[in-house]
Amino acid sequence: MLFRKIKEFFIEQLIFFSGIASIVFVLLIFFFLLKEGLGLFKTVGLWDFLSGQFWYPISDPPKFGILPLILGSLVVTLGAIVIAVPLGIAAAFYIAEVASPRVRDVLKSLIEILSAIPSVVLGFIGMMTLVPFIKWIFDLPTGLTALAGSLLLAFMALPTIISISEDSINAVPREYKEGAIALGATHWQTLYRVTIFGALPGIIAASMLGVGRVIGETMAVMMLTGNAAVIPQSLLEPVRTLTATIAAEMGETVKGSEHFYALFVIGIVLFVISFAINVTADVFLHKNRK
Amino acid sequence: MIILRDGLDKRTMHKIEIRNLNLFYGKFQALMDVSMNLKPNTITAMIGSSGCGKSTLLRCINRMNDLIEDVSVKGSVFIDGEDIYHTYVDLVKMRRKVGMVFQRPNPFPLSIFENVAFGLKIHHLAKGKALESRVEESLKAVLLWEELKDRLNASALDLSLEQKQRLCIARLIALKSEVLLMDEPCSALDPIATQRIEELMAELKKNYTIVIVTHNMQQAARVSQETGFMLLGELVEFGLTTDIFTHPRDKRTEDYITGRFG
Known part of the structure; x- marks a missing residue:
């Protein structure tokens, strides 16, 4: 006992x-x-750090302004989202509503495989294919641009967006669809007038989690975006992201130096951003379950 | 294209004619050679124990069974003399005419207004002022207008169950459907709400042909003029409600309505 x-x-x-x-x-x-x-x-003010336009950590005196890095991350992420969200949602609708059961099974396992490819491998493939292609098609001095990063990151965010959106489309009660069809709606009308509203919270959450995946990604962006810490004017310029900065410079700093501290603060900024994104996604996912 | 039955005068035709209808789920036969004629402006009740095929039969009248995989149907259903199982039938047009109310109220995840306007919008029947007045008319017909007119933009999902079911009926009224198929419309509702929906059905009967599936025999006796009793996919007996409940011709009907099984 x-x-x-x-x-x-x-x-x-x-x-x-x-x-x-x-x-x-x-x-x-x-x-x-x-x-x-x-x-x-x-030694450095918070506001100067966040809004400073120059990131020269090893010049004398050093300048620690991460605005170009924040904007770099933002541009690459926005580009990736603009590509990945519509594509991912359309793919999710195709898999959930249109594809035959066999096609659905094949597609779903292929998407699983896509999400299992290590990012460094994707980055390598992107370097060999995407970068020369962008250089050639836009006639640029270099193909290592924000656009290359956006395209590849879109590719990496797709599995998350597709599988979570698809789950939420499948979770839309059958009664909604039957109700619409019984009123004489076509398959397509049912989809874009009813099903999408039932699945909306889940689709938003899926997109947010896709953003989270993209903004935290390091290896592939470091390999593809050219890593120039300047404020980006367009997608066709080299940019440097927050993540790539930490990865590229951490090995070269002296522990306890200003530069070393600055990289950790970049880590905090990233942490806060992804935390906010995940919380937002969570709010929408819970709304979906209710 | 309208395929009329030979030798029938349109005026004497029944609203719905079911002829030798057989339905299979894969190899399982769910409906056995069902034939019946349903009169316009009449409430017809279908009764029988669970799994007898009454809901399946109802879903044949607007071809909702098409949505289920591996279903095959033989036979015909004529609505206003037109065979809806003919190859050239326009399903969209047919379903506009034959509306359905489901067991669980299923308003769309849209506003109250958008729910009622849904049918009119997808069929491009009305816009602007005309649309608004049709929505108002329809909500008035189901006695929801007074309680909801100030919050037409609120989500329909926040309504009570009874209000939701009324809203689902309003969707059909907005479309000016001619036939209302009701699949146990009150089974999710409490007795008072049930009574009020039944009163609404009696009112709607003036303009609509109503078929109701119910497991509640008292309800069938209260609301319907004609009743069909089904057992294991077969239509055992079909006739005036008063006859079915007072002196059924078939022994099996009698056993069911006296509560010996079911």
Whole structure:
């Protein structure tokens, strides 16, 4: 009896600690970022850091302005979203509503495979194909541009967008579709007048998670976007993203230097952005379930 | 293209004629050679135990069974003398004429106004002021106008179950459907709401031909003029409601309505 109670107690504690472990890890990561990053603000103001137009971390005196990096991330992400969201939603509708069961199965497993390709492999393929193609078609001095990054990231965001959108389209109650068809609506009218509204919260969440995937991606953008830390004027210029900056420069900084702190603050900025995106997506997913 | 039955004068025709209808789900036969004539401006009730094929029969009258995979139908259903199972039938036009009310109220995830306007919009029947007045008319016909006129732009999903079911009926009235197929329209509603929907049906009968599937025999007796009893896919007996419930001709009908099975 006593033994059973002790066993019960330990199992409960174990489950409890597993449950809060993830929360603890998130908090620890956040505190670590803060601890390493906040040292920067002894010498550089927060506003100067966020709105400074020049990122010259190793010149003398160094300039730590991450505006070009933020805009670089933004441009690449926006480009990717403009491409991936419509394409992903259309693909999801095709798989959920139009494709025959066999085509559906094949497509779904292919999309799974797509999401399993390591980003460095995709980046490599992009470097060999996409970059020369963009250079050639727009007649540019280099094909390493925001556009190349956007295209490849769109490709990487597609599996997320398609599979979550498709789930939410499938979750639209059958009664909605039957109601529309019984009123004489065609398949297409049913889709764009009824089904899409039933699935909308899920589709928005899918897009947000796609954005989250894109903004945090590092390897592929570093390989494709040219990494010039200048404020981008168009999609056809080299840009540098927040993620690529950390990855490219972390190895060359001295621990405890201003530059080192600055990279950690970039990490905080990224953390805040993806956190906000995921929370928004979560809100919409919950709305969908209700 | 209209395919009229030979030798029939349009004036004496029944609103709906079901002729030798057989339906298979794969190899399982769900309807066995069903034939019946339904009169205009009449409520016809279909009764029978679960799985007897009454809902399947109802869904044959607007070809909703087409949506299910692996269904095959033999026989004919004539609506105003036109065989809706003929190859050249325009399903969109047919379903405009034959509306359906479902077991669970199924308003679309749109506003109240958009729900009622839905049919008119997809068939391009009205816009602007004309559309608004048709929506108003339809909501008045189902007695929802007074309670909802100030929040037509609110989501239809926030209405009560009874209001939702009335809204679903208003959708059909807006389209000026001629036939209303009702698949257990009150089974999700409480007794008071059920009574009010039944009153609405009695009112609608003046302009519509109504077929109602119900597992509730009292309801069939209350609302309908004619009743069909089905068992295992077969139409056992069909006639005046008063006859079916007071002196059924078939032993099986009697057993069912006296509650010996079902």
